[in-house]
Amino acid sequence: MARKTKDPGIGYSTRENAQSIMNDDGSSNVSHMNRKRNINDLYTFFVDISWFHFFLLIILSYTLFNVFFGLLYVAIGIEEITKTRGTFFADFLNGFFFSAQTLTTVGYGGIAPKGIMANLIAAFEAMIGLLSFSFITGLLYGRFSKPKASLKFSKNLIIRDFKENKALMFRLMNSRETVMIEPEITVTLSISEKDKNGEFKRNFYTLSLERNKIMYLPTIWTVVHEIDDKSPLFKYSKEEIKNLDAHLYLLINYHEESFSQKVYQIYNYHFSDLMMDVKYVPSSSFDDEGYTVLDHNKLSEVEKMDV
Incomplete structure (x- = not known):
């Protein structure tokens, strides 16, 4: 059974068709009223x-x-x-x-x-x-x-066959030519559902990942959450998952060589970005001299799974 996690700062209350509290790039999507301003x-x-x-x-x-x-x-x-x-x-x-x-x-x-x-x-x-x-x-x-991460995320989430189950996946990469040192990611799933009183409420789950931390990343990282019997998505069919009012909130931190310090980046996926039964195409290859070539345009490119 999937374990719920505490509110990560977004709030439990919601409503039907409520907008996300943050934009896809992690910036705030909150309108402030009566906020006092000062010269600072x-x-x-x-x-x-x-x-x-x-x-x-x-x-x-x-x-x-x-x-x-x-x-x-x-x-x-x-x-x-x-x-x-x-x-x-x-x-x-x-x-x-x-x-x-x-x-x-x-x-x-x-x-x-x-x-x-x-x-x-x-x-x-x-x-x-x-x-x-x-x-x-x-x-x-x-x-x-100003220290700033420069990550690119795939435009889509995918669900595909993985081992004996299915898995939710997305990809990320560094848009700079530097190597990401010790990147670490936390993925929080937010699902908005009606309770017994007919009111909408958010439930939060911290997703277990195949790997949430690696030593360094010079190319692309495919982040994988296996949908097994411990996953909060296990009880839903593929069609139900596609229609969920759900978001993934990502927090990534790593050591950035350009600034010689740790940087953070937030990102947000909605399940409307979800694609079923496809797989990501390889984004790296080798040139004639044996060097690895990384194609940034292929970060979000997918193809149908072989039946």
Whole structure:
């Protein structure tokens, strides 16, 4: 009989067609309400967002700063920094480009502040520029130096004949060229079912695996859970397993050579990704000189089982 495990932090309560509490890549899928924010959240926000959004925010902030100060120079009189060109737009462009030179501390010398007010604004803007670029430099270092796993998982789960029973399988690999040292995995099965009162409730099981830890991994690891009489899936038929409202929550940790420390990654499978009576095709082969060649495109490729 399969032993239930305690709630791993997801919660027992659920409802019909409830969305997963985490995304496939392990990121949170929880909407927060009334959460208090503080200045320390800025660092986490800028480190965790995508590179595209990171540089987009920098460009937008840089542009808005220069627009604001460009308008400020026009407001105090563009003559404070250079001769007027007769139109608002032309004067604004002079103010905008002078602001860009001041903010970045480039200072080409073609335009320079002459009055007290212009000098005060330029001095204040230069200070903001120094602080801003120091902040951005720190964020860039934080983003590059943040230890992060880079695992790829097969897009599908499979159930196939295995020994005298059947087995649930998926594959994973390192998307980097480094070798994963002592990778270890924990797989938790979550099944949402109706109780006697007609209410939906999650049941959790820690799945026993053929191997949950190996010495090192240079290629691909096929993780196998044998569906024997001790498995929580043993009581279900293949069709019932396919229709289960169930998730696999994976926690993998290993020593990453790139950062010289242990890294973690979470992943989530839904049983809608399940395929029956297929097997994974080999993803590694040998070249003419005998070296192992690993094809990343074959991680999720399957073929029908021989009857």
